[in-house]
Amino acid sequence: xxxxxxxxxxxxxxxxxxxxxxxxxxxxxxxxxxxxxxxxxxxxxxxxxxxxxxxxxxxxxxxxxxxxxxxxxxxxxxxxxxxxxxxxxxxxxxxxxxxxxxxxxxxxxxxxxxxxxxxxxxxxxxxxxxxxxxxxxxxxxxxxxxxxxxxxxxxxxxxxxxxxxxxxxxxxxxxxxxxxxxxxxxxxxxxxxxxxxxxxxxxxxxxxxxxxxxxxxxxxxxxxxxxxxxxxxxxxxxxxxxxxxxxxxxxxxxxxxxxxxxxxxxxxxxxxxxxxxxxxxxxxxxxxxxxxxxxxxxxxxxxxxxxxxxxxxxxxxxxxxxxxxxxxxxxxxxxxxxxxxxxxxxxxxxxxxxxxxxxxxxxxxxxxxxxxxxxxxxxxxxxxxxxxxxxxxxxxxxxxxxxxxxxxxxxxxxxxxxxxxxxxxxxxxxxxxxxxxxxxxxxxxxxxxxxxxxxxxxxxxxxxxxxxxxxxxxxxxxxxxxxxxxxxxxxxxxxxxxxxxxxxxxxxxxxxxxxxxxxxxxxxxxx
Amino acid sequence: xxxxxxxxxxxxxxxxxxxxxxxxxxxxxxxxxxxxxxxxxxxxxxxxxxxxxxxxxxxxxxxxxxxxxxxxxxxxxxxxxxxxxxxxxxxxxxxxxxxxxxxxxxxxxxxxxxxxxxxxxxxxxxxxxxxxxxxxxxxxxxxxxxxxxxxxxxxxxxxxxxxxxxxxxxxxxxxxxxxxxxxxxxxxxxxxxxxxxxxxxxxxxxxxxxxxxxxxxxxxxxxxxxxxxxxxxxxxxxxxxxxxxxxxxxxxxxxxxxxxxx
Numbered sequence: 133x134x135x136x137x138x139x140x141x142x143x144x145x146x147x148x149x150x151x152x153x154x155x156x157x158x159x160x161x162x163x164x165x166x167x168x169x170x171x172x173x174x175x176x177x178x179x180x181x182x183x184x185x186x187x188x189x190x191x192x193x194x195x196x197x198x199x200x201x202x203x204x205x206x207x208x209x210x211x212x213x214x215x216x217x218x219x220x221x222x223x224x225x226x227x228x229x230x231x232x233x234x235x236x237x238x239x240x241x242x243x244x245x246x247x248x249x250x251x252x253x254x255x256x257x258x259x260x261x262x263x264x265x266x267x268x269x270x271x272x273x274x275x276x277x278x279x280x281x282x283x284x285x286x287x288x289x290x291x292x293x294x295x296x297x298x299x300x301x302x303x304x305x306x307x308x309x310x311x312x313x314x315x316x317x318x319x320x321x322x323x324x325x326x327x328x329x330x331x332x333x334x335x336x337x338x339x340x341x342x343x344x345x346x347x348x349x350x351x352x353x354x355x356x357x358x359x360x361x362x363x364x365x366x367x368x369x370x371x372x373x374x375x376x377x378x379x380x381x382x383x384x385x386x387x388x389x390x391x392x393x394x395x396x397x398x399x400x401x402x403x404x405x406x407x408x409x410x411x412x413x414x415x416x417x418x419x420x421x422x423x424x425x426x427x428x429x430x431x432x433x434x435x436x437x438x439x440x441x442x443x444x445x446x447x448x449x450x451x452x453x454x455x456x457x458x459x460x461x462x463x464x465x466x467x468x469x470x471x472x473x474x475x476x477x478x479x480x481x482x483x484x485x486x487x488x489x490x491x492x493x494x495x496x497x498x499x500x501x502x503x504x505x506x507x508x509x510x511x512x513x514x515x516x517x518x519x520x521x522x523x524x525x526x527x528x529x530x531x532x533x534x535x536x537x538x539x540x541x542x543x544x545x546x547x548x549x550x551x552x553x554x555x556x557x558x559x560x561x562x563x564x565x566x567x568x569x570x571x572x573x574x575x576x577x578x579x580x581x582x583x584x585x586x587x588x589x590x591x592x593x594x595x596x597x598x599x600x601x602x603x604x605x606x607x608x609x610x611x612x613x614x615x616x617x618x619x620x621x622x623x624x625x626x627x628x629x630x631x632x633x634x635x636x637x638x639x640x641x642x643x644x645x646x647x648x649x650x651x652x653x654x655x656x657x658x659x
Numbered sequence: 660x661x662x663x664x665x666x667x668x669x670x671x672x673x674x675x676x677x678x679x680x681x682x683x684x685x686x687x688x689x690x691x692x693x694x695x696x697x698x699x700x701x702x703x704x705x706x707x708x709x710x711x712x713x714x715x716x717x718x719x720x721x722x723x724x725x726x727x728x729x730x731x732x733x734x735x736x737x738x739x740x741x742x743x744x745x746x747x748x749x750x751x752x753x754x755x756x757x758x759x760x761x762x763x764x765x766x767x768x769x770x771x772x773x774x775x776x777x778x779x780x781x782x783x784x785x786x787x788x789x790x791x792x793x794x795x796x797x798x799x800x801x802x803x804x805x806x807x808x809x810x811x812x813x814x815x816x817x818x819x820x821x822x823x824x825x826x827x828x829x830x831x832x833x834x835x836x837x838x839x840x841x842x843x844x845x846x847x848x849x850x851x852x853x854x855x856x857x858x859x860x861x862x863x864x865x866x867x868x869x870x871x872x873x874x875x876x877x878x879x880x881x882x883x884x885x886x887x888x889x890x891x892x893x894x895x896x897x898x899x900x901x902x903x904x905x906x907x908x909x910x911x912x913x914x915x916x917x918x919x920x921x
Contacts, residue, residue: 409745536813556809
């Protein structure tokens with residue numbers, strides 16, 4: 133007996149049954165609508181692109197290390213290298229003034245002479261930092277301006293401070309909710325070699341080791357993109373060869389550049405801007421489903437309210453086939469049935485006698501559309517009460533068990549979607565198609581396909597249309613899509629991820645009514 | 660979108676590898692031939708001169724400074740393919756962690772250690788970081804995820820071939836195999852024989868390998884997957900190259916031990 137005849141038989145059986153239990157004439161007429169059109173399958177066309185390559189977030193953190201040794205000012209036998217602080221501070225102040233406002237750029241300031249001090253820890257408040265630098269360049273507010281310079285040139289103390297600064301910053305970053313990595317750029321500016329006493333020069337090896345110590349922070353790769361040490365050497369007419377060679381080596385060790393400012397040369401701080409990276413998305417998978425047809429015991433039946441219970445079952449069970457939540461308690465008929473084999477606590481699904489689910493109180497939200505009671509934080513079509521309290525899945529993830537089957541699809545097909553448990557490679561009905569494969573082509577997971585007469589699994593024809601820097605575009609035709617005589621809401625799930633640098637997952641869903649045997653989704657439907 | 664007519668028949672060769680004899684206690688699992696000079700996408704096969712996984716038509720970008728002649732155009736240890744996937748402009752590439760040895764690839768999975776450490780966060784010492792049977796390098800080339808063991812068993816284009824099989828056949832895992840694509844799939848035959856010392860040996864025939872018009876020759880990587888008594892898997896591999904002028908339907912014979920053409 134073919135499926136159509138079976139369907140008709142079922143219909144007539146139900147009609148008799150309905151008459152026996154005293155259904156009204158309206159209800160009998162409604163039963164006639166419950167038919168799957170097996171002869172005419174539908175086609176769904178989906179035009180889509182992966183999400184545009186998007187900028188990956190990183191912080192840029194400057195550490196300006198300024199020399200304030202005595203040689204900046206006039207000495208008995210030598211002119212000062214930067215009496216007014218113009219060479220050290222003006223360029224920096226100009227950079228700060230012109231810099232675009234960007235909350236991901238941080239600034240800090242360390243000065244050093246005989247000892248070293250942190251003048252300002254990391255701040256992304258440009259105005260505040262500008263004030264600090266201005267103050268540093270002329271603490272006593274003199275005219276003409278004059279920094280407070282004096283003492284020796286203790287490189288090691290400076291790097292010690294830089295090390296502590298970065299270390300504390302990383303520790304602080306670890307307490308933040310979001311993992312954002314940082315580029316650290318150390319800009320070390322000095323006018324001479326590291327003398328800490330008359331003829332007492334700090335050893336090159338010690339200084340380079342200090343820089344290697346900074347580079348070693350790069351091992352903490354989630355938090356540190358890179359640590360770079362730039363060096364800048366300013367002097368009057370004659371450059372001290374020792375200083376120049378040392379600073380060159382320091383820059384080399386620090387993966388940075390060495391700058392030399394004879395009278396006039398400047399550092400262009402803008403070159404340190406962290407370039408925006410646009411990481412492409414890769415398609416992971418795509419699923420197409422008709423929300424208004426559902427498998428029940430090897431039969432494809434109509435489900436007008438898309439609550440996972442076929443209409444004809446709902447009539448018998450006492451729930452409303454056109455209302456996904458017949459007793460209006462915020463938990464769908466299908467989920468209540470899954471829990472209790474009853475769509476409602478009350479046999480007539482009256483709202484007054486509905487199960488209140490008191491444990492869901494925290495998930496109540498007001499002013500939701502369509503009179504919804506509970507929020508759906510992860511927008512996976514299963515609300516927070518249903519997920520957190522009843523099904524024990526995650527309210528902050530559309531794929532609670534990370535198996536790339538969206539939670540609501542997994543629920544529809546009766547496979548687990550709680551964290552830590554995935555059934556995608558099992559084949560409970562032993563029809564040589566694992567649950568993943570069955571969900572792809574929308575055949576039942578627990579009813580062998582070869583026992584379903586005339587079964588036409590969905591067929592996918594996925595073609596790549598274009599591929600460029602920003603996105604990959606596809607056209608998907610899905611054939612043999614099931615069709616009911618009533619409404620046909622077609623839902624398309626697009627799943628993608630990034631895997632270069634960031635490992636992030638994305639799901640986009642679009643739902644459309646299919647009229648006749650065809651519906652087309654455009655790229656714009658997935659924004 | 661209208662399907663184009665089938666393109667003119669592709670010139671192909673057959674590669675035979677003879678006398679692969681696993682050592683005692685070692686079990687043969689599978690043999691793959693991966694064509695590195697071309698890429699099947701959008702229903703046809705495209706040339707990839709520098710064999711970096713980016714077909715030529717996508718491998719010349721002034722902003723990214725990729726070039727179809729070089730797998731890693733600026734030789735910084737980050738290949739053009741990863742530059743493309745990561746969207747690194749020339750400036751952004753300068754900001755990447757400096758690669759002390761741009762060619763070092765400890766696990767020989769076609770991804771440098773720098774790429775694995777700094778961009779992909781896979782294991783630079785493991786040829787197959789997620790243990791799913793497809794090397795990290797091959798996963799990246801094919802749009803698969805090198806840290807997800809499940810993706811190779813799935814079939815996103817729903818053409819009946821799991822992604823791991825599509826890698827072996829050199830067809831795209833995210834495009835349903837049309838007639839045109841199926842016509843480009845590699846074909847495999849395995850023959851099991853006993854050699855003179857009564858040891859089990861295999862002869863492999865891989866046919867339908869396309870001959871592309873690349874000036875540096877068609878490179879095919881051969882992989883032999885084995886497993887020892889403790890279930891630990893290993894891969895042996897060598898490459899063969901044949902010129903663009905190779906005649907249609909030539910049979911190229913190699914001995915596994917000598918890796919040379921016979």
